[in-house]
Amino acid sequence: MALSTKPLSGMRQRFPEQFRVEKFVTDMLSGSSVSAGFQEYDGPVIEPLALFAAKSGGELVGRQSYSFTDRGEREVILRPEMTPSLARMIASSGELQLPVRWFSMPLCYRYERPQRGRVREFLQFNLDILGSSSLASELEVILVLNGIMKSFKAPSSIYRIGWSSRRFMTEALLRCGVKQELHSGVFSAIDKKDKMKEEAWSDYLLQSCGGDKKVAGTVVSLVSVESPSDTWLVDLMAESPALREVQEFDMLLEKTGISSAVFSPGVVRGLDYYTGIVFELMDTGRENRRSLCGGGRYDNLVGLFGAGRISGVGFGLGVLTLTLFLESYGLVPDSVRQAAPADVYIAIASSSVIATAGLLAESLRNSGIRVMMDVSGKKLGKQFSEASRNRITQVITVGVEQAETGIYKMKYLPDGKVTAGSVEELIRILK
């Protein structure tokens, strides 16, 4: 029985062309992070189950996790996300100078049924600031997020950063007359607003509000608010510090010119540990309906480890979902997909000069030129085909005569022009 040629369902296996695209995306993410003074970190792929059981959310751990008992009878899990590990790292290093600004590109795992934009093993870019409760942190991470989108040349018309606040919404729901115990149901109803037909949604919301029509009506008004200075909202939230925070943040976004950021009371986010401002990045088109990125403020995560209370704010961004987004808008340059693996191909006319070719390759490589030497041993014509197939533009042919004289012929494939010269001369031309 032959082994299967397929990897396990949802596990990634990337061939060079796909890898180049992914690398293009991750390099860009790292670049934007570094340019804002963030430093890279990483944590373990396997974690104790309890780390996520506490705060990540029931479904994520219960139904969508790769968890098992290891040989030491420990309940462990392949990390479904990064933030709890980050919180532990912060909690365990007493010497850290706060605030810290860190980013990571972890592989994460979720046992879900694969489909477009969702697999079981995925890269999730994470960027966080810990140890500052100032709204400047929220602003900073959203500036980086917006900068990321700009670095990919995504026009602000094709994406939207919707934001809200858990603290604000909790208080607003209370003032709307929604009892505390109904909040999580109402939140998930709010979350589904754009996915359901209007009437069906109204019924669903009414149900989640305990059947109280007046309350449900108020919640509808709340969700349709488009600005934190909306007069109806200001009236509802009179004297509320949570509203003041939301207004202040709205002003910060406006003054920094992040036009793609929109106050959206309907943004709730799934993870249980968010406490303050929450936000997500959505494609405004129809092709990628999942959010590309979700984040927010978490006040109580580091405290779980018995360290002092350290507040954090950050986001996770799916590299795969972002890549699909970029591809569907044609934002992955052809030069990335069609990149040549080398600048020069060394064709070998006779097996007696392999060593000479090897030395030539080394000299060129030492000058920073990317050189691929023939290893096929096929006839010269095939070697040229190989170079051409690889989009390599320069081919140097090494034969007996060249090995003796040290003068090589180099052909530039796009126009077929041949030049001859010593190693030094060729290097000068190539640079």
Added chain:
RNA sequence: GUGGGAGUAGUUCAGUUGGCAGAGCCCCUGAUUGUGGUUCAGGUGGUCGCCGGUUCGAGCCCGGUCUCCCACCCCA
């Protein structure tokens, strides 16, 4: 976990009422034995996902099963 679609050459797919297993691209050889692309001539490549049933005969019909894709749930 729920629902829909699809499995035929390396790949993308066609395959009529059940009657010899096909095409484009890729790959290989030659034209061109020290020079690629374009062109021309030729060629390799198949457990028709798997198991069973019906039939003189199954890629096609029936039953089962596996896998992949898509949507829902949830989420990056």
